Amino acid sequence: MNIQGRSSTDTGNGRNGILRGVTPVSAARRRVVNNVSTDPPKEDTRLGPANTILQALDHEQFLRLRQFIKRAHLVKDQYVYQQDDEIDMIYFPETAVVSDFQILEDGRTIEVGIIASEGAVGIASAFGSCRAANCTQVCVSGSALAIGRDIFERAVMSDPRLQRSIHAYLNAQVKQLSQRVVCNTFHSVEQRFCGWLLTLHRRSRRQSFTLTHEHVARVLGVHRPSVTYIAQALRDRELIDYGRARLEIRNSAGLEQIACRCSADQSALQFVH
Ligand SMILES: [Zn+2]
Known part of the structure; x- marks a missing residue:
């Protein structure tokens, strides 16, 4: 080895x-x-x-x-x-x-x-x-x-x-x-952002993450200001909270209502065996 x-x-x-x-x-x-x-x-x-x-x-x-x-x-x-x-x-x-x-x-x-x-x-x-x-x-x-x-x-x-x-x-x-491919082509950045957070939540079984807006921007293939703008709106609705290199999910049910269905389908991967 x-x-x-x-x-x-x-x-x-x-x-x-x-x-x-x-x-x-x-x-x-x-x-x-x-x-x-x-x-x-x-x-x-x-x-x-x-x-x-x-x-x-x-x-x-x-x-x-x-x-x-x-x-x-x-x-x-x-x-x-x-x-x-x-x-x-x-x-x-x-x-x-x-x-x-x-x-x-x-x-x-x-x-x-x-x-x-x-x-x-x-x-x-x-x-x-x-x-x-x-x-x-x-x-x-x-x-x-x-x-x-x-x-x-x-x-x-x-x-x-x-x-x-x-x-x-x-x-x-x-x-x-x-x-x-479908998600990145047809769904909004906000939907993808919420869906990705939910996928991360389900796969890691965690509520809070060491995460910067820059990292989320790299994940979604968008510019950082777009992530910051959406994150602020989600925080105003008390769905998430964030600070320096930290992001916490405060209301996953609320994120579900915004996210596209792709996140639910991807999360089902862990049950395929
Ligand atoms: Zn999608």
Whole structure:
């Protein structure tokens, strides 16, 4: 498991320049790697993993893999992969939430997917070596279980139940992506903002987040003043509250009334298995 090797090829490429205000790519990656525990997650023997895909492993299979599984603490704004990076580790979030970003030539970004405890970062590589389709960045700090791609591929090949679980998740990801296309084309920024907050709330099971208007603007692919304008209106209606790099949901039912249906459909991803 060569998780240290990635930093040796990390050149902190030019794309980082467009991500002003967040941790540089190279430093962020090193911190992700350094936060991967060297100890297997002992408590998992008793409780099982808190990730839906890993829960598809039968108990004996999980015990065999356990020696190769390490726990990572993913910190907000850290990059797990940049677009086109070769995937050498697969990360299974437990409490962390990770965003998939697409980056345009002019530096603008837009979020195209969210990965939480129902899924995994780099899971497409479970059936064969491949590169990251998107830039993946930690949105909500938390824990994840990490395992070498090649080791996990061998486990998948010998476990039809695990294969079915991963196929179900990949199909759900395709649906999520299709929904994003529709949402980004036809629904207002306010609807998308509220829907994204609700999705984040459901996936993380949290009410408050370390979040800036700049980050939300990157997620929605809009300019920051648009986010600030909408956030002020939502705060006036006591649906949210926010301060310096902090945002709290105060009335999720009220946000539901504004959000498009896309958020409810995307939140259903965690129940597909
Ligand atoms: Zn929508």
